[in-house]
Amino acid sequence: MLRMQNLKKIYRTHLVETHALRDFSLEVGAGEFVAVTGPSGSGKTTFLNIAGLLEEHSEGLYAIDGVDVRGLSDDARSRLRNEKIGFVFQSFNLIPDLDLFDNVDVPLRYRGFDRAERRRRIEQALGRVGLGSRMKHYPSELSGGQQQRVAIARALAGEPKILLADEPTGNLDSVMARCVLELLEEINRQGTTIIMVTHDLELARRARRNVHIVDGQIVDLDASAPRVAARREAAAPAA
Amino acid sequence: MRKSPILAALLQHKVAAGLIAAQIALTLAIIANALYIVIDRTQLMARPSGVVEQELFVLGLTPEGSAEQRRAELLADLDAVRRVPGVVGAYLTNSMPLSGGGWSSSVVLGPDGAGGAESNTALYMVDETALGTLGLNLVAGRNFEPGEVQWHEAEKPLRPDVVIITQALAERMFGDEPAVGRMIGISGVRGEVGSRVIGVVERLVTPWTDWGRFGKSTLIPVRSDGSPRIAVRTRPDALQQTVKAVEEALWARNPQRVVDGLRTMPEMRAEQHRGDRALVFIMIAITICLLAVTALGIVGQASFWVTQRTRQIGVRRALGATRGQILRYFQAENAIIAGFGIVVGVTLAYVVNYWMAENFGADRLPWFYLPIGAAIVLLLGQVAVYAPARRAAAVPPAIATRSA
Numbered sequence: 001m002l003r004m005q006n007l008k009k010i011y012r013t014h015l016v017e018t019h020a021l022r023d024f025s026l027e028v029g030a031g032e033f034v035a036v037t038g039p040s041g042s043g044k045t046t047f048l049n050i051a052g053l054l055e056e057h058s059e060g061l062y063a064i065d066g067v068d069v070r071g072l073s074d075d076a077r078s079r080l081r082n083e084k085i086g087f088v089f090q091s092f093n094l095i096p097d098l099d100l101f102d103n104v105d106v107p108l109r110y111r112g113f114d115r116a117e118r119r120r121r122i123e124q125a126l127g128r129v130g131l132g133s134r135m136k137h138y139p140s141e142l143s144g145g146q147q148q149r150v151a152i153a154r155a156l157a158g159e160p161k162i163l164l165a166d167e168p169t170g171n172l173d174s175v176m177a178r179c180v181l182e183l184l185e186e187i188n189r190q191g192t193t194i195i196m197v198t199h200d201l202e203l204a205r206r207a208r209r210n211v212h213i214v215d216g217q218i219v220d221l222d223a224s225a226p227r228v229a230a231r232r233e234a235a236a237p238a239a
Numbered sequence: 240m241r242k243s244p245i246l247a248a249l250l251q252h253k254v255a256a257g258l259i260a261a262q263i264a265l266t267l268a269i270i271a272n273a274l275y276i277v278i279d280r281t282q283l284m285a286r287p288s289g290v291v292e293q294e295l296f297v298l299g300l301t302p303e304g305s306a307e308q309r310r311a312e313l314l315a316d317l318d319a320v321r322r323v324p325g326v327v328g329a330y331l332t333n334s335m336p337l338s339g340g341g342w343s344s345s346v347v348l349g350p351d352g353a354g355g356a357e358s359n360t361a362l363y364m365v366d367e368t369a370l371g372t373l374g375l376n377l378v379a380g381r382n383f384e385p386g387e388v389q390w391h392e393a394e395k396p397l398r399p400d401v402v403i404i405t406q407a408l409a410e411r412m413f414g415d416e417p418a419v420g421r422m423i424g425i426s427g428v429r430g431e432v433g434s435r436v437i438g439v440v441e442r443l444v445t446p447w448t449d450w451g452r453f454g455k456s457t458l459i460p461v462r463s464d465g466s467p468r469i470a471v472r473t474r475p476d477a478l479q480q481t482v483k484a485v486e487e488a489l490w491a492r493n494p495q496r497v498v499d500g501l502r503t504m505p506e507m508r509a510e511q512h513r514g515d516r517a518l519v520f521i522m523i524a525i526t527i528c529l530l531a532v533t534a535l536g537i538v539g540q541a542s543f544w545v546t547q548r549t550r551q552i553g554v555r556r557a558l559g560a561t562r563g564q565i566l567r568y569f570q571a572e573n574a575i576i577a578g579f580g581i582v583v584g585v586t587l588a589y590v591v592n593y594w595m596a597e598n599f600g601a602d603r604l605p606w607f608y609l610p611i612g613a614a615i616v617l618l619l620g621q622v623a624v625y626a627p628a629r630r631a632a633a634v635p636p637a638i639a640t641r642s643a
Contacts, residue, residue: 045640054557054637075561081636082559093554093639097248105244107558154558166640 263580553638
C-alpha cells in the first residue's frame with residue numbers, strides 16, 4: 001500500500017542543510033493500523049507530509065498503491081492525494097464558513113463527482129460518524145470531538161486507500177479522545193489502512209504496529225515487514 | 240436546493256462582500272453614464288458641418304458712411320479679397336457655421352400653411368457664390384441668381400423671395416415630399432407672404448453646436464451693410480498664408496481700417512467644442528479614477544481574504560485541490576460579488592437616469608450601455624483578483640499540518 005525505501009528529505013537554505021528524514025524505509029500493507037511516534041523535531045510531521053504528498057522527498061523511492069510519486073506534476077499529486085489519501089488533522093481543519101454537508105463535500109467536488117453521488121457519499125460518511133442529523137450545522141456549533149468526527153467523515157467520504165491522522169486526539173479531552181480512537185479502530189476494522197502520527201505512547205499502543213522515529217530515522221520498528229490481513233481481527237467488509 | 244459553497248461562504252462575510260459589491264454597483268452606475276456622455280460628446284464633436292472647414296476663414300468689417308457708401312466700400316473690399324492669390328471664393332455674410340453667433344428664426348409653412356409644420360432655423364445671408372465658396376452639395380433645385388441677391392434694409396423684416404434650405408430642415412417641414420417650389424415663412428409669422436424654396440443642400444450646420452436643431456439651416460440671398468463678415472475659401476493647404484495675404488490686401492486699401500473677428504473654421508470648431516472636450520476629459524478621468532479605486536478595493540479585499548484564509552487554502556490543497564482550482568475559486572468568488580454589484584448597479588443607473596430625465600430633462604441612457612458597463616466591471620474584477628488568486632494558488636498544502 002505504502003512503500004518508502006532509503007528515502008531522504010533535506011531542507012536546504014543558503015546557510016544550512018537540514019536532514020529531516022534519512023535512509024527512511026517503511027512498508028505499510030493494506031489494512032494495517034500503524035502508529036508513528038517520536039519526540040518533537042524527530043521528523044514525524046515531515047514523514048506525514050511526504051506520505052500524504054503534501055511535500056516532495058529529496059531522494060529515494062516512495063510508492064503509494066503501486067504508483068511511484070517521484071516526478072509527478074503538482075496537479076497529478078493533487079489528484080492522487082484526492083483519490084487515495086484521507087487526512088485527519090490535529091486541529092480538525094474544518095472550514096468555518098461551511099456547514100457540515102459542505103465541509104465533507106470539499107474533497108468530493110475536487111474529485112468531480114456528480115451532485116447525486118456527492119450527496120450519497122456525504123450522507124453516508126456523516127451517518128457513519130454519527131452526525132447524519134446535523135448536516136446543516138456549522139463547525140462552531142459542535143464540540144471538539146464532534147468536529148474531529150466530521151473531519152473523519154470528510155476523509156472517509158472519498159473512500160481513500162490510506163487515512164493519515166496527525167495527532168487526531170491531540171486537541172481533545174480524554175473522553176472525546178477515546179471516542180475518536182474507537183471510531184478510527186472501527187474504520188480500520190472495516191478495511192481502511194491508517195497511519196497515525198502521535199507523541200502519545202498510550203495512544204500508540206492501541207495501534208497494531210508502532211514505528212518510532214528519532215532524528216529522521218526509524219529506530220524502533222516493532223516489525224520490519226507489513227502486517228496485513230493476517231492480523232486483522234474480524235475485519236468487516238470495507239464500507 | 241442548497242446554495243453554492245462559495246456563495247454560502249460569502250454570506251458568512253456579508254459586510255465585507257457587500258461593501259465591495261456596493262463599490263462595484265456605484266462604479267457601474269457612474270461609468271455607464273460617463274461612457275454614454277463620452278461617446279455622445281465624441282460623436283457630437285465629430286459631426287460634419289457640410290462645409291470645407293480646412294479651407295475656410297472669416298473676418299469682420301466695419302464700413303462707415305451712408306448706406307450707399309458702406310455698400311460700395313464692402314463690394315470693393317470683397318472684390319479686393321477675391322483677387323488675392325490663393326483665394327478661391329468669398330462672399331459677404333452675417334455668420335458662419337460653428338462660429339457661435341448668428342441669427343435664428345422660426346420657420347412655418349406659408350403663406351397659407353397655418354397649422355402645418357414648424358421649426359427653428361439658422362439664417363445665413365449669402366450671395367450666388369456662397370454654395371461654391373462653402374463647398375455645399377446642392378441635392379435639389381438650383382442656386383441663387385445674381386439678380387436675386389438684395390441688400391438688407393435696416394429695421395425692415397427679412398422677407399426674401401427665394402431661399403435654399405438644408406435637407407434636415409426640408410424633411411422637418413415637408414417630410415418625404417419635395418421641398419423645391421414650396422413656400423415657407425421664415426419670420427415665423429403665420430399667414431404672411433412667404434419665401435419660395437428654390438434649392439436644397441445636403442448639409443449645413445448651424446453656428447451653435449449645442450442647439451438641438453443642429454442641421455436645420457436656411458440660406459437667404461441677402462447682403463447686410465451693418466457689420467458684415469467676409470467668408471473666404473482658400474486653396475487646399477494654403478489657409479494660413481492666405482489669411483495673412485487677405486489682411487494685407489484689405490489694409491492696402493485702407494490702412495486705418497479695423498479688421499476684426501478673424502478666425503479660421505478649424506479654430507471655430509475647436510472653440511465651439513471646448514466645453515465638450517473638457518467634459519469628455521473629465522468623464523474619462525473620473526472613469527479611470529473610479530475603476531482604479533474599485534480595482535484597488537478588490538485587490539485589497541481579496542489579498543486580505545487570502546491572508547486570512549491561508550490555512551484554509553492549504554487544507555483545500557491537502558484535500559486534493561489543484562492550483563487551478565484554488566485560482567478559479569477566488570475568481571468565482573469575485574464574479575459572484577461582481578454579479579451582485581452589477582444587479583444593484585444596473586438598477587441604480589436606470590433609476591438615477593430615469594429621475595434625471597424626468598426632473599432635469601437629461602437624455603435617457605440607451606439600454607446597451609448597462610451591459611457594456613457590466614462587462615467592464617466584471618472584467619475589472621477578474622483582472623484585479625488575479626494576482627491575489629495566484630498568491631492563494633501558490634499556498635503549499637503542507638500548511639495544513641502546521642500547528643495552528
